[in-house]
Amino acid sequence: MSSEGAPKPSSSVKLVLLGEAAVGKSSLVLRFVNNDFQENKEPTIGAAFLTQKCNLPTRTIKFEIWDTAGQERFASLAPMYYRNAQSALVVYDITKPTTLLKAKHWVAELQRQASPGIVIALVGNKLDLAGPPDASSPGEEEEEDRRAISTSEAKAYAEEEGLLFYETSAKSGENVQAVFEAIANAIPESTLKPKTVGTRQGMGQEQPVRVDFDAERGAKEGCAC
Amino acid sequence: MDDYTLPSTIWDIIVLGTGVKPSLLSVALSRAGKKVLQLDPREYYGATETAFSIDELEQWAKSPLPPFSHIGTERIGEITRPRGYTLALAPHLVYWGSSLLELLREVKMTSSFTWQAVGSWWVYLPEPAMEERPATGIGGLLLDAGVKAVKAAAAVKKKGGWNKGRKKRKDVDVDTEASAAASEASKPTTEATETQSPAGPEAPEVTLSDLTAEATSTAPSGSTLRKLGTFREVPCTFEDVAFSPDLQDRDRGYLGGFLRFLMKCADPTDVKHQEILQKNSETSFSEFLSSEYPLPTWTIASLHSLTLLQTPPAETKLKDAVQALITHLTSIGSIPDIRSSAALTIAYGGSAELTQVWSRGTAVSGGLNVLGRGITKIVGDTVTLSNGEVVTADWILVPEEDPETHETSETESTTEATTKATNSTVSYTKSIHLISSPLNPLFTRKLETDRIPPNAAVLTFPVGSLCTSAGLTNTAPVYIIAHSSATGECGKDESVLYTSTQILKDDGGYEFASAAVRRVLEEIGSDGNGTTPEVKFVCRYTQKFPVGDDEEEMVAQETEEEEEVKGRIVKIKGMKGGLAFDEGTVESCKRVYERIIGTKEGFLRMTEQMRRQYEEIEDQ
Numbered sequence: 001m002s003s004e005g006a007p008k009p010s011s012s013v014k015l016v017l018l019g020e021a022a023v024g025k026s027s028l029v030l031r032f033v034n035n036d037f038q039e040n041k042e043p044t045i046g047a048a049f050l051t052q053k054c055n056l057p058t059r060t061i062k063f064e065i066w067d068t069a070g071q072e073r074f075a076s077l078a079p080m081y082y083r084n085a086q087s088a089l090v091v092y093d094i095t096k097p098t099t100l101l102k103a104k105h106w107v108a109e110l111q112r113q114a115s116p117g118i119v120i121a122l123v124g125n126k127l128d129l130a131g132p133p134d135a136s137s138p139g140e141e142e143e144e145d146r147r148a149i150s151t152s153e154a155k156a157y158a159e160e161e162g163l164l165f166y167e168t169s170a171k172s173g174e175n176v177q178a179v180f181e182a183i184a185n186a187i188p189e190s191t192l193k194p195k196t197v198g199t200r201q202g203m204g205q206e207q208p209v210r211v212d213f214d215a216e217r218g219a220k221e222g223c224a225c
Numbered sequence: 226m227d228d229y230t231l232p233s234t235i236w237d238i239i240v241l242g243t244g245v246k247p248s249l250l251s252v253a254l255s256r257a258g259k260k261v262l263q264l265d266p267r268e269y270y271g272a273t274e275t276a277f278s279i280d281e282l283e284q285w286a287k288s289p290l291p292p293f294s295h296i297g298t299e300r301i302g303e304i305t306r307p308r309g310y311t312l313a314l315a316p317h318l319v320y321w322g323s324s325l326l327e328l329l330r331e332v333k334m335t336s337s338f339t340w341q342a343v344g345s346w347w348v349y350l351p352e353p354a355m356e357e358r359p360a361t362g363i364g365g366l367l368l369d370a371g372v373k374a375v376k377a378a379a380a381v382k383k384k385g386g387w388n389k390g391r392k393k394r395k396d397v398d399v400d401t402e403a404s405a406a407a408s409e410a411s412k413p414t415t416e417a418t419e420t421q422s423p424a425g426p427e428a429p430e431v432t433l434s435d436l437t438a439e440a441t442s443t444a445p446s447g448s449t450l451r452k453l454g455t456f457r458e459v460p461c462t463f464e465d466v467a468f469s470p471d472l473q474d475r476d477r478g479y480l481g482g483f484l485r486f487l488m489k490c491a492d493p494t495d496v497k498h499q500e501i502l503q504k505n506s507e508t509s510f511s512e513f514l515s516s517e518y519p520l521p522t523w524t525i526a527s528l529h530s531l532t533l534l535q536t537p538p539a540e541t542k543l544k545d546a547v548q549a550l551i552t553h554l555t556s557i558g559s560i561p562d563i564r565s566s567a568a569l570t571i572a573y574g575g576s577a578e579l580t581q582v583w584s585r586g587t588a589v590s591g592g593l594n595v596l597g598r599g600i601t602k603i604v605g606d607t608v609t610l611s612n613g614e615v616v617t618a619d620w621i622l623v624p625e626e627d628p629e630t631h632e633t634s635e636t637e638s639t640t641e642a643t644t645k646a647t648n649s650t651v652s653y654t655k656s657i658h659l660i661s662s663p664l665n666p667l668f669t670r671k672l673e674t675d676r677i678p679p680n681a682a683v684l685t686f687p688v689g690s691l692c693t694s695a696g697l698t699n700t701a702p703v704y705i706i707a708h709s710s711a712t713g714e715c716g717k718d719e720s721v722l723y724t725s726t727q728i729l730k731d732d733g734g735y736e737f738a739s740a741a742v743r744r745v746l747e748e749i750g751s752d753g754n755g756t757t758p759e760v761k762f763v764c765r766y767t768q769k770f771p772v773g774d775d776e777e778e779m780v781a782q783e784t785e786e787e788e789e790v791k792g793r794i795v796k797i798k799g800m801k802g803g804l805a806f807d808e809g810t811v812e813s814c815k816r817v818y819e820r821i822i823g824t825k826e827g828f829l830r831m832t833e834q835m836r837r838q839y840e841e842i843e844d845q
């Protein structure tokens with residue numbers, strides 16, 4: 001019997017973005033966190049990660065969203081980037097076939113290296129550049145369909161690999177909220193422990209007890225709750 | 226690597242390399258608003274401080290480049306996930322009072338890492354070694370100080386940081402505690418000594434009850450020094466000294482006296498002790514100890530192990546030993562979660578993790594990391610990259626000695642004055658052993674009050690304690706840094722033993738390492754039903770490190786007329802080869818930063834934008 005104002009259980013979830021440069025990873029985060037979109041945006045400068053809450057009926061998920069900071073362009077992302085990630089958004093651009101190949105590479109890499117229970121969502125972005133869903137009349141001039149990867153092809157691959165799948169537009173906002181909610185819902189309850197970042201890692205052991213620099217401060221402020 | 230062209234050909238700073246120092250400089254300069262391009266011809270971050278999976282280690286072993294040589298790997302047991310390991314080339318210990326931690330606390334970066342505690346130091350001491358005593362008589366110089374010291378042990382709990390871990394200090398702010406501990410420890414303890422009756426010139430008459438009374442008052446849990454087979458825990462606090470079952474009362478007095486001596490040496494205003502240090506600057510550690518504190522021989526090895534120095538006690542300069550011991554003793558007792566510990570280790574590959582987090586930090590604050598690309602030519606401010614691209618920079622930071630990044634034929638002509646820097650180096654023989662057992666006894670709590678267990682430990686094999694098949698005995702200590710799986714470096718039922726010694730391969734260095742590992746497995750690894758764990762994988766290598774004063778590094782690369790030329794090259798010396806994180810690192814990077822930015826102020830500090838975002842995140 002929970003009282004009215006009792007807060008829902010809340011947990012932090014590390015989410016990493018992966019995918020080729022310019023597919024719209026940073027734009028998806030900007031849309032999700034600030035409900036904003038900027039044409040020709042500079043790469044993210046400043047924060048190592050952003051946070052955004054996702055309220056589910058029974059619990060609150062606080063996403064700790066890590067962006068590549070452009071490292072994917074010239075360097076392999078360091079292993080520390082996806083270590084302990086409980087979820088990943090692997091993004092491709094529906095107008096560029098090569099980006100799906102790259103996305104598949106990342107999925108394979110995550111399946112090999114990341115935490116065993118990681119939730120991966122495959123996201124085809126720039127949906128606004130595609131023509132209307134059933135393009136029976138390709139004659140229409142103004143709305144040029146730039147789609148190069150069909151929904152069915154990507155979806156089939158996602159199903160095969162057991163990934164969540166969405167097509168989104170960071171520009172219009174279509175499906176952006178939906179992807180994050182789907183991930184939040186898919187995170188297994190068992191891997192959620194309040195206030196820990198990542199409960200399992202590469203070799204499959206429990207998150208170890210570690211030295212806490214805030215241990216003493218917490219005690220001081222008396223917030224042992 | 227994706228072959229995009231660089232977004233710009235004009236940079237403020239080009240940093241070549243992704244080792245600890247280049248990465249720290251890179252992120253600090255980037256946070257200071259400079260446009261930084263960080264390159265590494267290797268395909269991974271970390272250079273000589275990197276961490277590898279087993280597959281990667283095997284690959285790396287195939288084409289050794291300086292400073293590495295004589296690399297060999299061997300798979301012995303079955304390895305199911307060779308890519309899942311993170312084995313460190315630089316599994317550095319980070320002392321709680323180190324300048325690295327001070328810096329990370331200051332810029333709120335400690336939470337970017339997973340920290341594990343380094344537990345006890347263990348020394349391999351077979352019974353015969355325990356009986357040896359030095360022939361030397363009682364020295365006079367410090368007797369007075371020594372006697373007073375142990376008698377004054379009771380005062381330590383009030384004054385010193387070394388022992389205060391046993392008190393509950395809930396209200397201490399963590400961020401300032403280490404420095405507080407350090408300064409407390411270095412305060413002269415006048416009241417303490419004054420309250421003592423003058424001691425006679427005899428061996429110190431400290432009774433066990435004196436010390437135990439002191440120790441129990443501060444450690445209600447009552448700890449004793451543990452023994453694991455032939456491995457004995459090193460006594461390093463007054464409490465340990467009081468309880469050590471291996472010490473006679475007389476030894477307790479000397480040992481307590483020596484700890485006291487160290488505390489006084491930690492105080493730069495204690496003229497008398499600074500003079501003693503000065504006078505003995507060339508005296509060896511063992512010579513000094515046996516003449517001033519005639520302790521059993523094993524105690525010398527035991528104390529020496531705390532220094533983590535690779536030289537044997539007889540070749541270790543007193544001042545180096547004292548400095549290292551002070552670092553240890555001012556750190557112990559200060560870690561809130563685990564008072565029995567003095568140092569931490571960074572999970573997922575030690576210093577390799579620093580290089581990854583800092584390199585990412587460069588990107589996050591607007592810089593660019595490029596792997597798989599080096600520099601082929603530097604003329605003035607114009608730099609030709611290995612893919613032919615040409616860029617310019619006001620400053621170019623290059624590693625002093627690194628063949629993989631040092632293909633710069635033209636640099637020599639612009640930087641003649643550079644090679645005067647002392648080119649002295651030292652080589653250490655290292656190995657990484659993957660063990661088929663978690664070696665749990667090494668990773669259990671020492672004190673009841675420790676809230677977390679340690680996940681690393683140090684084991685030392687003193688001079689003469691190991692033997693090769695050819696009958697050679699070790700002429701220098703062999704160290705083992707043990708890591709549990711909680712460091713994320715190996716699987717749940719495994720552990721990793723990192724060995725290091727100055728004995729070179731040709732003198733049996735690799736064999737001594739194997740013998741040492743075997744001892745550990747036999748004496749600590751056996752699980753009661755007689756099965757000894759095995760080595761599943763081993764990698765052995767030799768690595769050359771710079772030695773000498775930090776002051777001599779970072780020689781200015783421009784002469785008067787070169788001031789006209791925009792391009793300026795700074796050569797960055799590599800990290801030293803110690804087992805603990807090179808204490809000079811932060812300061813030497815700050816000096817380079819100062820040359821470029823004009824001040825050391827604000828080094829690595831968050832930018833305004835970062836601070837705002839950080840606060841937003843904190844608020845949520």
Ligand SMILES: Nc1nc2c(ncn2[C@@H]2O[C@H](COP(=O)(O)OP(=O)(O)O)[C@@H](O)[C@H]2O)c(=O)[nH]1
Nearest residue numbers: 021022023024025026027039040126169170171
């Ligand atoms: N039309 C359209 N453009 C987008 C969309 N998402 C991102 N972009 C643009 O694609 C470019 C690259 O986006 P960015 O978020 O920087 O990609 P990242 O490199 O993956 O982080 C920018 O010019 C964006 O404005 C989208 O959904 N639709």
Ligand SMILES: [Mg+2]
Nearest residue numbers: 025026043070
């Ligand atoms: Mg981006």
